[in-house]
Amino acid sequence: MGVVKTEYGLCYTADTCFYQYSDFEDCGLYVGDTGKIFISQAKKIKNVYHLIYECSNLIRAQYKAQQGKGERTEITKFNENILENLDGLYWDLRNETYTPGEYRIKVIYEPKERVIMIAPFFPDRIVHHCIINVLGRYWTNFFIANTYACIKGRGIHKCMEDVHTALIIDRMGTRFCLKIDIKKFYDNIDHVALKKIIRYTIADEQLLRLLDKIIDSNGKDKGLPIGNFTSQYFANLYLAYFDHWVKEELAKIVMKRFGVKIYYYRYMDDMVILCADKEALHFVLDMMGLYLGGELKVEIKSNWQIFPVDARSIDYVGFKQNHYGILLRSGILKRFYKKFHRTINKYEIKDETDIKHLFPSEYGWIIRCSEEHSKFIFNNCLNDGSKCFDYRVAG
Numbered sequence: 054m055g056v057v058k059t060e061y062g063l064c065y066t067a068d069t070c071f072y073q074y075s076d077f078e079d080c081g082l083y084v085g086d087t088g089k090i091f092i093s094q095a096k097k098i099k100n101v102y103h104l105i106y107e108c109s110n111l112i113r114a115q116y117k118a119q120q121g122k123g124e125r126t127e128i129t130k131f132n133e134n135i136l137e138n139l140d141g142l143y144w145d146l147r148n149e150t151y152t153p154g155e156y157r158i159k160v161i162y163e164p165k166e167r168v169i170m171i172a173p174f175f176p177d178r179i180v181h182h183c184i185i186n187v188l189g190r191y192w193t194n195f196f197i198a199n200t201y202a203c204i205k206g207r208g209i210h211k212c213m214e215d216v217h218t219a220l221i222i223d224r225m226g227t228r229f230c231l232k233i234d235i236k237k238f239y240d241n242i243d244h245v246a247l248k249k250i251i252r253y254t255i256a257d258e259q260l261l262r263l264l265d266k267i268i269d270s271n272g273k274d275k276g277l278p279i280g281n282f283t284s285q286y287f288a289n290l291y292l293a294y295f296d297h298w299v300k301e302e303l304a305k306i307v308m309k310r311f312g313v314k315i316y317y318y319r320y321m322d323d324m325v326i327l328c329a330d331k332e333a334l335h336f337v338l339d340m341m342g343l344y345l346g347g348e349l350k351v352e353i354k355s356n357w358q359i360f361p362v363d364a365r366s367i368d369y370v371g372f373k374q375n376h377y378g379i380l381l382r383s384g385i386l387k388r389f390y391k392k393f394h395r396t397i398n399k400y401e402i403k404d405e406t407d408i409k410h411l412f413p414s415e416y417g418w419i420i421r422c423s424e425e426h427s428k429f430i431f432n433n434c435l436n437d438g439s440k441c442f443d444y445r446v447a448g
Contacts, residue, residue, distance in 0.1 A: 082104065082187060082190075083190055083191075087194075088190055088191055088193065088194025089191070089194075090104075090187075090191055092104075095256075096254075097253070097254060097255060097256040098191065098254070098255055098256065098257060099255070099256040099257045100257060101187065101257055101260060102257050102259035102260045102263070103147075104187045105146055105183050105184060105187055105260065105263065106142075106143050106146035106147050106183070108139075108143065110183055110186050110187065111139050111142060111143060111179070111183060112139070113182075113186055114179050114180075114182035114183040114186055115131075115135070115139065115179045115182075117182045117186075118174065118178045118179050118181075118182050122174075125174070127173065127174045127175065128174055131174060131175045138175055138176075142175075142176045142179065142180070145176065146180070146183070146263075149259065149262060149263070151176065151180060151263070151266070152266070153172065153177055153266055153267060153270035154172060154173040154176070154177050155173070156170040156171060156172055156270075156271070156278060156280075157170070157171040157172075157173075158170060158171075159171055159280075167279060168279070169278075169279050169280045170271065170278035170279065170280050170281070171280045172270075172278065172280065172281060178282065180263075180267075181267070181281055181282040181283045182282060184263070184264070184267075184283055185282060185283060185286060188286070189286060191254070192254065192286055192289070192290055192293075193205075195254065195290070195293050196289060196293055196296070197293075197296045197297060197300055199215065199296070199300070199317055199318050199319065200289065200292070200293075200296055200318075200319045200320075201318070201319070201320050201370075202285070202289065202319075202320045202321040203285035203286070203289060203321070204289070209320070209370045209371055210417075210418075210421055212318060212320050212369075212370045213369070213370050213371070213372050213374070213379070213421065214421075215318060216316075216318055216325060216327075216367065216369065216374065217374055217379060219316045219327055220327070220362065220374065220375065220376050221376070223314075223316075224376050225329055226313065226314055226316075226327070226328070226329045227316060227327040227328070227329070227362060227376070228328075228329050228361060228362060228363075229327070229328055229329065229330065229331045229334055229359060229360070229361055229362065230325060230326070230327055230334075230358075230359070230360055230361075230362050230367050231324075231325070231326040231327075231328070231334040231337060231338055231357070231358070231359050232323075232324070232325050232326075232357065232358045232359075232360075232367065232368075232369065233323075233324050233326075233338065233341070233353050233354065233357040233358075234322050234323045234324065234353075234354050235322040235345065235351050235352065235353060235354060236351065236352045236353065236354045236355075238288070238321070238322035238351065239276060239277050239279050239284065239288060240275065240276045241275055241276065241350070241351050241352075242275060242276060242277050242287070242288065242291055242351070243274070243275055243349065243350040243351070244268050244269060244273075244274050244275060245274070246291070246348070246349055246350055247268060247277075247287060247290075247291055248261075248264075248265060248268065250290060250291060250293070250294060251264055251287075251290065253294070254290075267281070267283055268287065275350075288321060288322075289321070291349065292319065292322070292349070295344060295345065295348070295349065296317075296319060298344060299315075299317050299341070300317060303315075303337065303340055303341075304317070306340075307328075307333050307336065307337060310333075310336070311330050311332065311333040311336070313328055313329045313330045313333050314328070314329070315327065315328045315333070315334075315337060316328070318369075320369075320370050323369070323370070324341075325367060325369050327362070331359060334359050335359065338353070338357060338359070341353065362375050362376060363375045363376055363377070366380070368382060371385055371418065372421070372422070378422075378423035378425070378426065379421065379422045379423050379426070380422055380423065380426050381418060381419060381422050381426065381430070385418065386430065389412070389415045389418075389419075389430075390433075390434075392412070392415070393408075393412070393434050396411060396412075402434070402435070403435075404435065405431050405435075408431060408434060408435075419431070
């Protein structure tokens with residue numbers, strides 16, 4: 054952007070662009086696929102708080118918050134006075150008078166017991182979407198390629214495929230596996246540490262005050278409500294700099310000390326590290342424990358494992374895999390069989406295409422397994438069998 058002198062006088066150069074100018078197609082908040090917010094392209098963003106309560110963002114946020122929720126009393130009540138409600142929320146956010154509401158507690162069992170804290174639809178869940186609409190892509194830009202949870206375009210199947218690629222490409226370098234997760238991760242996220250991490254990325258004081266309100270909304274010094282849309286991003290961000298440390302610092306130390314490479318994958322707080330040297334993985338475990346305890350105030354769960362990949366297979370993100378193939382986790386497969394046997398009482402299932410149409414989600418899981426295992430599952434269903442696949446050896 055600049056000004057040049059021409060025979061007609063001073064003119065702006067061809068690369069000049071004014072974000073206030075409206076006579077062009079809207080390019081959104083971000084600069085292409087860079088993850089940079091258009092009006093604040095510095096490493097630490099500032100002066101973006103007004104984007105949170107911008108009218109178009111409020112409308113988009115309430116629409117997303119309602120998607121898939123059906124007819125619910127609180128949503129119906131909101132929609133009856135939608136304009137007045139959004140106008141009130143606009144001024145609450147603009148004047149910084151917004152206060153998080155009281156959570157509703159719910160216990161679920163999927164498969165283990167979890168306590169879900171459900172925020173009111175209005176205004177809280179709409180505010181959460183307002184925030185993520187603006188900051189979601191910006192924060193995702195800080196995540197390494199090998200973290201997968203709650204990130205568009207990644208997820209469980211991408212995680213499984215990346216682990217499998219490493220196993221196939223470097224068999225000797227992935228002979229051993231370290232598998233860990235964090236003890237009650239969501240419940241033990243330290244608010245002070247999280248706020249510090251967020252301040253590495255944001256310098257907007259108004260926006261920071263809003264984020265602090267949401268972080269502290271559970272009334273404690275630790276923990277994030279599992280039911281909040283923002284909690285997914287906060288949790289990923291909490292471990293983002295740890296991820297970079299593992300990939301960019303710890304990996305170098307391991308290479309220098311043991312002469313081996315490590316492969317690192319994280320799905321929320323579940324982590325898998327592959328390596329050629331068992332002793333190196335014990336060192337990695339110790340160093341990770343020191344970082345997580347010292348910097349992030351969380352602990353590695355005591356059931357961590359270091360084992361030969363081909364002897365036990367890696368039970369991770371719903372699959373069991375080793376250097377020879379991929380199986381579906383036995384618990385998931387058993388649930389599918391139960392669902393299948395309930396369904397055949399209502400519908401005639403003649404071939405694999407019928408399974409695909411009636412069980413699209415489960416079908417997507419099954420076809421990602423090794424061909425032999427997939428065929429076994431389909432044949433077992435179509436022949437109404439009750440055989441169990443041998444989980445000792447994949448492939």
